Amino acid sequence: MREISAADLPALMTGSRLLSASTGFIVDACLDWVAELVDRHGPVPLVGVADLPPESPCAAIAMVGSVTALAELPPTGEEPELAVRALEARLGHPLRAVMPLAAATVNALFPIAAAAVSGLPLVDCDGMGRVLPLIQQSTYALAGLPLTPLAAVGAAGDVVVVDAAATRADPLLRAAVTTAGGWMLCAMNPTTAGHLRNAAIPGAVSRLIDVGRVLRTAADHTALLDDLTRVLGAKLLGSGRVVELSHDTRPTGPGLPANPTSVAVVEYTGAGRLIRLEAQNEFLLATVDGAVAAAVPDLLCLLDRRERRVVDPESVVVGDHVDVLVIPAAPVWHTPEGLRLAGPRAFGFPVGHPREGISP
Amino acid sequence: MRIGVRLTPDLAHGALVAGGALVASRSGEPRELLTRLASGSRVDTVTWDVSAVLDASLGSVTGRVAAVRVLPGVARGTALGGHPSPLVRSLVGWRGHVTGGHDLFGAELAPLALDDQAAELAAAGGLDTLVVTATGAVGRADHEREVAARVLAHRPGLRLCLSYEVGGPGLLEREAAAVLNAALLDVADDLVDRCAAATAALPGEVGCGFVTGEGGRVSAERLRSLPVLALGADDATRLSGAAVLGGATDALVVLVGREVVVGHVRDGLPHVEPDLVGPHGVRLAAPRPVLSRTPVEPAGHDHVVVALLDGAEDVGDLAGTLVRPDADLGAVGAACARAGAWLDVVATADTADELDQLRERVRQRALTVVATSGSEPGAARVVADTARPVAYLRSGVYRLHVRATGAS
Structure with a gap:
């Protein structure tokens, strides 16, 4: 024990x-x-x-x-x-x-x-x-x-x-x-x-303590991302700069507190893909150049590239430099029942989860 | 012509700036420094960065402040009844509690129960300054004002700092700002007198102002009553000073010295956020520059200004405008500081139209603060304006940040 x-x-x-x-x-x-x-x-x-x-x-x-x-x-x-x-x-x-x-x-x-x-x-x-x-x-x-x-x-x-x-x-x-x-x-x-x-x-709970110990000892930003990938299976969706914040961009989900927000991130590299995050209390959906790339119940997480801190929908500002990470949810959330309860449709998005139809 | 002075406990560092370009710089005793810098030229403003002196004085004012919280319930235990900041704990010599307070939307959580305590609060444990922090005061300050009126009736000479005058949402952040403010009042009084006298010794009518932690400029009288606003100003002035010398108004600024400090300047102003950890590990509701002390790679299309300080030569892989300053960066930044205002408000708006109206009201308030801080007429403008939904509260609750600046 x-x-x-x-x-x-x-x-x-x-x-x-x-x-x-x-x-x-x-x-x-x-x-x-x-x-x-x-x-x-x-x-x-x-x-x-x-x-x-x-x-x-x-x-x-x-x-x-x-x-x-x-x-x-x-x-x-x-x-x-x-x-x-x-x-x-x-x-x-x-x-x-x-x-x-x-x-x-x-x-x-x-x-x-x-x-x-x-x-x-x-x-x-x-x-x-x-x-x-x-x-x-x-x-x-x-x-x-x-x-x-x-x-x-x-x-x-x-x-x-x-x-x-x-x-x-x-x-x-x-x-x-x-x-x-x-x-x-x-x-x-x-x-x-x-x-x-x-x-x-x-x-x-013990996983949080173990992850916290790893994060507290990460030497630099690259090591931090590597650790998150190794320990939590995190995937980097892209890195870029927040160029736009807008509010009340869509009808609110049923019974949810707070108001919806959209965050647009333009990637630094390549063609400068546009990553758009839809949020309401939490980041819920990410599209890349218009295609759904990640969605709740997986955790969408903005990591400040300079401050080594997580940026949430309440604290994000235009000009922030961020990594957009996706941390997979527990397998039970990827079942049809899990996605029905906490997938993108449960928040009013008329789209399926990228893993829909894939066996968890 | 504008003069900026960064005052330290030992020395003053000055810079004379004209049209955004450095003309002269020197260090010395403040009054002589100003005279030599001006050297017969007509000077319009002198702006002082006194943050280093205020910061250094905090160690000598421990236990001087009494603090009372107005909350609906009494905290159990040391951690919740006290303050997480060791500095705040060291400055507070006496603590009290009064039942009362409002929620974020102005609804009363408990009636103010002061009848049996007004005399005890007025005594303030034998101290001369009392800080009053009521929950919800950021939206409705009635209970803070009522406590102030009642204790002053008992003890007219008591000095009071009310938290709603100092900061935004966050009771502990606001209390920290109010406690530091109260602890610095005497030091600020003396500083303002000295700086104003040195400024007045210059020929002509010269404006005297002070830089705040967000990089804006406020009047001597505002600093006298709200010295906490000046804490952290050196971070702001160093960033903006480097940007000025690098010829940039929007840039990633890298200060390379004994340590590497990275910040952002946007529209000539340092990028700031509230609730950040500042000197002595204290989080203040007042905004301060967002700084990183870990090496970072430049990102995207940033214009990068690298300032080499303290004899540093190695800039690693950084590419950008290299600045080897001949002047104190803080003094240059102070010289270029403009009248500024930062407002941090939680408010409700149920429709998009209401939100627009609310934002416009807050913008106008910020512009008024700038105008009353000595900005030239018509020069005040809003440079940042965000409205973010507050998570997990009912729909329609927003936290608004508005930053305005002017010319002064």
């Missing part, structure tokens, strides 16, 4: 930043806070799902909402315990483990905080393997695990329990999130370890 100590957290954050570009003091503060919790309560056991008795109740922990809102309204530190206790009270029994919904930046930290304060192990798995905008867009949901009841806690002390069908839970929760200040910490997807075995992306 592996443990997560305070010393593992910087590598975890580096690895998880590939999935989300969130930075700023709030991420530093959350990192310090979780390190403080782990120091106080002891290292968090990181267990494989098969290591738990099948009947062990467990639930996913995730912040739902905006990191910009979190940066304006930091957590009080009570949220993880309150969320776990509220879900336990609704379920009528205690949890025996928690797991991430989408281990990216602060959402890689909150499950560790919940595990530390509750004295529970953290399951070494993930429900997205990247960040997807809707809480029902998870491998947990894909496997039929229930999304609700879920308990959500805000920094103003609000506690909300949602009992609803999976498709209703997200809009109901978003309304509460807006009122609570733009984010809430949730305990959701209540299940058992036995059911989780075929529903989770295994080894996701």
Whole structure:
């Protein structure tokens, strides 16, 4: 059994930043806070799902909402315990483990905080393997695990329990999130370890720590790209300069937060191909000279060529020099069911995924 | 003619610039430096980069600032109740908490509960300066203003720094900016007096301004109340100074000295972003130049300006305009700094028309700031204007950045 100590957290954050570009003091503060919790309560056991008795109740922990809102309204530190206790009270029994919904930046930290304060192990798995905008867009949901009841806690002390069908839970929760200040910490997807075995992306937390260690030691930009290819199977779609940003370029996807953005990148080399990225919260679709080259659920990632940092749709600006990377999603996302739930059509694009029709 | 001066704790470095070209440069005591540089010529402006002096003074003002956060809940533990920056922690000698605050859209999260605490806050742990940072103040500053009014009623002489006056979204970034600002007020007061007196000693009516971290120029009075704006100005002036000497207004600038520093100049201004890590590892809401200290290859169609500093000779494979400056780059950049403004706003717009109107309002605000910073009438213009959807908030929420500049 592996443990997560305070010393593992910087590598975890580096690895998880590939999935989300969130930075700023709030991420530093959350990192310090979780390190403080782990120091106080002891290292968090990181267990494989098969290591738990099948009947062990467990639930996913995730912040739902905006990191910009979190940066304006930091957590009080009570949220993880309150969320776990509220879900336990609704379920009528205690949890025996928690797991991430989408281990990216602060959402890689909150499950560790919940595990530390509750004295529970953290399951070494993930429900997205990247960040997807809707809480029902998870491998947990894909496997039929229930999304609700879920308990959500805000920094103003609000506690909300949602009992609803999976498709209703997200809009109901978003309304509460807006009122609570733009984010809430949730305990959701209540299940058992036995059911989780075929529903989770295994080894996701330890992979982030391992990837983070590799990235922190990469000597230069070329070595970084080589490492990403070797460790994550990343593929370089092209390198170039951001020449255009435009907003509200297409109808919004059903029920998605935020507004769509388009980013145009002109390649340096050759004929200067035009790479166009369509985004809404995350980069969702990439076309090269008009042809679909990559799409969600694979992770589209802009890597700043100068700063060695991930650039997200919120931080990209005209003039940025970027590598456009595609990191393949977990195989389960390439099944017909996976693509139906989180492929390009699920976000309103009338196109298929490049891998559609190919056996995963 | 314009003079730029980069002031350090030991020495002043000056440059006289006319029509974008370097005329003369020298180092020395500020007042004598200005007189010798002007050498009888008519000087229109003197622009000071005082960031090195402000930066050096931070070590001597530890524990001088009291800070209160206005939040709906009380933070548990040291990490969330304090600040992740060691520098900010060292400057804050007393901390308090008041229940209250708004969300990003101006809705009240908790009523301001100050009745039992106003006297304690006014006492500020025996300190003379209080920083007030309320969640949501960037959109609605009512609670910061209310705290200010109530504590001043108890203690009229207390100096206050309200976070909404200093920065944009991000409570901890805004608090850091306000704490540094508060800690620097006395130093800035003295600096502004000295620089203004040296400028006034030149013949004629000479404008006195100061460079900010984003490379713009602000008035002496603005710097006196918001000295934090000047932190990091040396990075901005070195980039723009190298571009000026390289004859470029849009360029990738590579400063090769004891280390390699790479930045971008666009339209004569350094490329800046907010929330970047600056001196002492502090992230400030105020923008600063985007710099890379790792060697990078020039990309695409960049015009490259390479400035060789500190006797450096080796430029590796870099090709571009080579500059071996005869003058202090920061002084040249300061001389060429123009009145500037940077606004960082989170706001909602439900339709494309509303977004257009919102952007126009923010552009006009930025132009007004430039005009009131001493820009020549009619010269103010917007040089950067972005509206980016805020991820994972409801549709229609945008973060707007507008940068404007003028001639001064």
